[in-house]
Amino acid sequence: MARIGVDVGGTNTDLVLECTKGVFYHKVPTTLKNQSIGVVDGVKEICRLAEIETAEVDLIVHGTTTATNITIEHNGAETGMLTTRGFRDILHIGRHKRPYNFSLHFTVPWQDKPLVKRRNRIAISERIMPPHGDVETVLNEDEIRDACKLFKKRGINSVVVGFMFSFLNNSHERRAKEIVLQEMPDAYVTLSSEVANVMREYERFSTAAMNCFVGPKTAFYLRDLEQRLRSAGVESKLRIIQSNGGISTVDTCATRPVRILMSGPAGGVIGGASEATMAGTANIITVDIGGTSADISTIPDGKIKIMNPRDTYVSGHPVLTPMIDLITIGAGGGSVAYIDEAGGFHVGPRSAGSEPGPACYGRGGTEPTVTDAQIVLGRLDPDHALGGSLKLDPELSFKAIEEKIAKPLNMSVTEAALGILKIINSNMALAIRSSSVARGVDPREFSIMPFGGAGPLHGVALAEAVAARDVIVPVAPGITAAVGLLKTDLQYDHTAAVITELTKANDDQIARINKASDELRTMIKAELDADGIPPADQSIEIVAECRYQGQGFELRATMPDGAVTRENITQIITSFHDQHHIDYGYSYRNAEVELITLRAIGRASVERIDIPKIADTDHSSIDRALMFVRTTTFDCGRTLETPRYNRKKLFAGDVVHGPAILIQQDSTTLVPPDYVAEMLDYGNTRICHNGRFNSVV
Incomplete structure (x- = not known):
């Protein structure tokens, strides 16, 4: 039996293989035009390294940045939308919240770079009404057919359906999908009630639109990767890590790629938490520094946090899907140093990536990067990069820094290189503080855990900058995110809107909560069964997402074991108060608590990768x-x-x-x-x- 974890970054693709012969690590350059090429090449190479056949691989777990890159580059599918008449501009209006409240010149992504252009948002006559999802206006099916003709004329083959209050009754959305697929059999169709079956129409529509925007390309990549692996003789199961840290199937992720928008960074956080356990350290701040970005997450007491829904934005667009709590900034080994028109010295967020890469790569890059600064300062040995397999040219690094930074600023090349590192470390330190100090966490009680190919070069500087306790460097820092892929469980989740005042719930409302819980359990079990998970290995948890009445967003509260009753419903209320106090430092024990959403989380434990201990010192030199x-x-x-x-x-x-x-x-x-x-x-x-x-x- 052999298992492989593959994490694709902006510069390198990292692999870890566990088999009966031991644990093996490997890196290959990321093939940016088609990441699957580099993944397959890496799988074949690491199998050769372990001296096993590709047919012996039973499982591949993959962390991908495909969907993320689509949002960053804004090159997703041309998308059409069917929405309730009178609400065509919800995606444009958004919320009252603005990035810069007092600026007259700011721009907002949902207006400047919309996921669905206004001319492609078609209003449909239909109306579902709250609070019980009654039909007020019957769905006009002819209008949907007319919209499909328009989409085909415009070459649109990705369609999102978002109707008002579909989280209470999605019959209109489901019927609209049937008609769209009749008229456009090959269309990629997303229903808002399928990807975000919760209240808040703007966030729900945005989530569904994002799914359609990234869906076609992501689905093509995943299925192309699966086919290439088969062609390479790899018949193993392929699993994809989701933003919430659980893994899922190719079919599920191809249908709902919005769940893997933060797939890449999630493996790093899980790997970091596991490394902290091995080091006997409970409180850590992970800093995953690759070639393009740095992903930072604070893990108190060994517990990975899920981000509050109000903060789950991707490229400026709200996305209502569970994500591991982390911050990503443009800071990595490939981050480009430059001087702006006003003479300011900057590093990042733009990256040289792997093509052409830093100047020292000798692939045509002429701009100085963080890696070039490390070369000039003698911290990276050009003849030992990637074990000597990647030859670097220090003269090109010196030339790039001298011409682009040192001479314009009238300083030595060494001073310029030190300046590059000081700026990039300051940027990362600010992000660490925003993930810790700004949330009431004292970094002096935490260890910095730097990983990624560039991480351990910056670890001590970052610990000094934030006064962290110490630095813990993982076993294989450059491969930690890939290792994390083999340390997580299969996971599915579904939601149901059950808006109820818990403090005043009557028997009918309690019955509705229990009915929704049972339906969610049935849906989760069906998915786990379809994936071949034995019932004994299945675990299903129901959590209540609650808020104080009128509050903006919800927090997760624990549900009682078994059915909810008048006697145990107070357990949900107390759990919510406790969680509110943990997150915000206060709670209102006498205030009314509303249940907004029930979320079912299904898990199936998988065998964790076993990192062997090394030999104890013999006290020799x-x-x-x-x-x-x-x-x-x-x-x-x-x-x-x-x-x-x-x-x-x-x-x-x-x-x-x-x-x-x-x-x-x-x-x-x-x-x-x-x-x-x-x-x-x-x-x-x-x-x-x-x-x-x-x-x-």
Whole structure:
């Protein structure tokens, strides 16, 4: 039995393989024109590395940025929309909230870059009314057929159906879909009640529109990848990680790609949380720094948080789907340094990616990047990138920084390179504070966990900037997100709108809650059964999404075991008060609590990847791991002779005093002067100032 985790980043595609021979790690360049090519090449290469046949692979779990990139580049499908007459402009109006309240010149993405152009939003005569979903105006089917003729004339083959109050009664949406598929058999159709069966028409319509916008290309990619794997002799199951951290099938993700908009970063957070457990550390801040972006997540007490629905925006558009709580900024090894027209010195968010990549790649890139700065300062050895398989040219790095930064600012190349790193570290430190301090979390009680190909080079600088306790470097930093893919469960979720005042609920309302819960359980069980999950391995949880009456958004509360009754309904209310106090620091114990949505979450546990422990130290000299010594310039401006150690030859309990650099195939770890690195049981590393382990800096 063999399992592979594959995480596609903007620069590299990371792979981890677990089989009877052990655990193997590998990196290949991301093929930006079609990510599936790089994925398949990587799968074949890592199988050769492990000396197994591709046919021996039983499972591949994939983290993809395909849907995310479509939203960033805004190159999704031309989409048409059918909506209730009189509400055609909901997607344009949005909410009263604006990015810059006091600016006369700001722009908003939902108006400047709409998911559905106004001319393609067609009003249909129909009306469902609250509070029980009664039909006031019968659906006009002829208008739908006329709209389909218009869509075909305009070359539109992706259609979203969003009717008012369809979360109470979706019969009109379902009938509209039937008609669209009669008229346009090959159309990609999304119903708002299928992807976001909850109240709030703007967010619901936006979620459905996003699904149609990214759907055709994402579905093509997933199915193309599946076919290419089959052609390469890989007959294993292919699973995709979702934004909520659970994995799902290709068919589900192709139908509802809005669930995988944050697929890539999710694996990193799960991998980081697992690494924290191995290191015996409960509080961590993960910083996943790749070639294009940095993904930051705060994990208190080992618990991964799901983002509040009010914050789930992707490229400026609200998307009502569960997402792991994280922040993404344009900061990575490929982030480009430049001087603006006013003479300002900037780094990112634009990235050189892998094509052409940093100047040192020698692929035609002439702009200096963070990686080029690391090369110039001697922190990356150009002859040891990716284990020596990627040859870098330091002269090109020096030239790019000199011409684009140093000369225009009248400084030395070394000063310019240090400036690049200072700016990028400051950008990431601000993001860390917004994920911690701004939410009432004290970073002094947390460890920074840097990973991704570039992460461990920045770990200590970031810990200093936010006064974190220490730095924990994972076993395989450049592959941590891929490892996380093999540490998560299969997961499905469905919602039902059940708007009820819990504090005043009568028997009929309680019966409606129980009926909706049973229906949700049935839907989840059907999906788990269809995926071949034995009943004994299935787990179904119902959570209540509640709010104080009139409040803007909901928080999750725990449902009682078994059916809801007059006696145990107070458990939901108390759970909501407790969660509100945790999130906001206060609660109103006597206020009325509304149940808005029931959410069913179905899980099926999968076997976790087993990372083996490394050998304990024999107390011999760590010179056994010494590779060579080269000069390196540190943030303080000092240039020192710095030994390089093969991290794989260090044992648990070995201590490395800085300055030092730990080298491995997938990443490089920087240990500055006055810092000490201690190897832990699994090959992970703790770095502290002057060896003050387990103490607050």
